[in-house]
Amino acid sequence: MQLLSKNKNKGIVLSAIVSAIALAVGAGIFKTWQLNKPCASKSEKRIWGTCYKNLAVEPLVIGIASPPKEEDYSTLATYLQKQLNIKLEIDRDTPYGQNSQRIASKEWDIAFTRSPIFSIVAEDNNYFGIATMYPDRPLYYRAALYVRADSEIESIADINSTTTIALGSPESAPTFHLPIYTLYGKSLKIGTGYSPTETKKLVKLGNVDIGSSRYDVIKNDSQLRIIHLSKAIPGAGVYLSPKLSKEDRNKLNNILLNAPAEIRTRANYGDTKIPDYSELKKIVFRTESIISCPEFKLSSLNLKKTVDVFCKRQNQPQNTIQGQVTEYTVSTSKSIEFKVVTPANKVFRVIVSRQTLNQIPINPIDAVDEFIQIKNVAPKRLEDGSWQVTVTEPNQLALVGDFSLD
Incomplete structure (x- = not known):
């Protein structure tokens, strides 16, 4: 009986070893297959398990x-x-x-x-x-706000609700983001989309009070006077x-x-x-938050309408939105945009800064397929029929458990 027991034990051990070897070989084969399997697209190639x-x-x-x-x-x-x-x-x-x-x-x-x-x-x-x-x-340069040489505007402090300023494209640091950042808290008339040449002409003709430009482009123009210089821009x-x-x-x-x-x-x-770019990213983050204000509509800015370069949060309607996150994308200013679909199939595009997400905290990847609640926001209707909301405070957004879809 003892002999049989020993042989049985040997058999069990041998069987375990064979199984382990088989598993290891199988795992190796699977890993090799994973590393070499074709990519989903014929336009890609696989290198060490990643498609490029x-x-x-x-x-x-x-x-x-x-x-x-x-x-x-x-x-x-x-x-x-x-x-x-x-x-x-x-x-x-x-x-x-x-x-x-x-x-x-x-x-x-x-x-x-x-x-x-x-x-x-x-x-x-x-x-x-x-x-x-x-x-x-x-490698670094400065942006400038300037006026006509004979203008009564001496500094930023002289800007009021009747002052006009011509800005460039929202993709321009010196002619859009830096001026908006500098003008935070002011109320004035803002026009956008002007080229540096157009802006300079408008200021010299007296059609616009203030222009924005790279400092080195206008510093030697005797017809113009600089009223503000920005920090260095990369x-x-x-x-x-x-x-x-x-x-x-x-x-x-x-x-x-x-x-x-x-x-x-x-x-x-x-x-x-x-x-x-770390400092410029902070500036862009601030300007993007201003642009997201419900009362600051970029598409409706013009030189005849006075706008506030800040958010009036106390005037925003108190709304609560619940829905499921279906995807997320990275925006241009260290912000995340979540696509949220409500039980009624209403689509919301929710813009949240990374800084706010870190305070909640929410990892964008983990949020996909989860249900979230957004409070105290002002939805804005977009042309495609969806809605856009901007979350500016951590207490406005939270992950919640699955809720009734009735």
């Missing part, structure tokens, strides 16, 4: 954030094609206001941001900075998409930075370290 864009199948896309001269980047494109022997496209016709979306959706493999605002979008979406733009300019950068493999990024990095000087000069980039 396959440049042997899909063209490399160079995105340029504002319309430059075509020849400035066609020369670079020709050089890259020669070096890499791949197909290549240049996207230089995207409307300026849509550049952020192109970057956020990773449609650009190489992003020439041409504006620090788009550089922030690139960093927020995990792009890799490799160079700065406009190497012939200082310039723009060149970025590589996270959808490219590390090998492809390294190859592009070396080719771009070692391109002939003439090509780099025409494409306006140089081998300089990407600047620090």
Whole structure:
């Protein structure tokens, strides 16, 4: 009996060893399969379990954030094609206001941001900075508010409800974000979408009281007088998409930075370290919060209507919204936008800053498919029929358990 017992034990041990080996082999085979299985899209390639864009199948896309001269980047494109022997496209016709979306959706493999605002979008979406733009300019510059030389406005303190100011595009740091940040708490008449040349002309003709510009552009104009200088603003950068493999990024990095000087000069980039955008991000966060105020409608700003550059929270209606988070996206100012669907199939786009989320706290990834409650907000109807709300305080938003869908 003892002999039988020993043999039985040996059999159990042997069986366990065989099972363990089989499991290990099976796990290894499964892991190998996972690492080498085809990607969902034929335009991607798998490297160590992660899918990246396959440049042997899909063209490399160079995105340029504002319309430059075509020849400035066609020369670079020709050089890259020669070096890499791949197909290549240049996207230089995207409307300026849509550049952020192109970057956020990773449609650009190489992003020439041409504006620090788009550089922030690139960093927020995990792009890799490799160079700065406009190497012939200082890495940091200042924005200025200016008036006509004979204006009675001496400083920001002289601005009142009848004062008019012409601003640039909402994607411009010196002609939009810095002025809005500086004017916080004021009430005045604001026009937007003006080019620097148009603004300067309006101020000189006396049609507008105040203009905004880069300081170096107007500092020597004797017909104008500066009434405010901003803190230093970082310039723009060149970025590589996270959808490219590390090998492809390294190859592009070396080719771009070692391109002939003439090509780099025409494409306006140089081998300089990407600047620090942390302070500018804080400014953009403040301006985005102002733009989100229900009473501050960007589309209705004009030089005839006085607006408050601050939120009147006490006048907002007290609403409570409950719904399920179906997705989230990263916005341009370190904020998160949740798509929330209510039991009545009403769609809300809920904008929340990362700072607020950290105070709640809520992790955006964990919030998907969960139910949330939003209180004390003022929904704004959008053109597509959905609603937009902005959460500015931690107590306005909370995760809740599943609620009745009756």
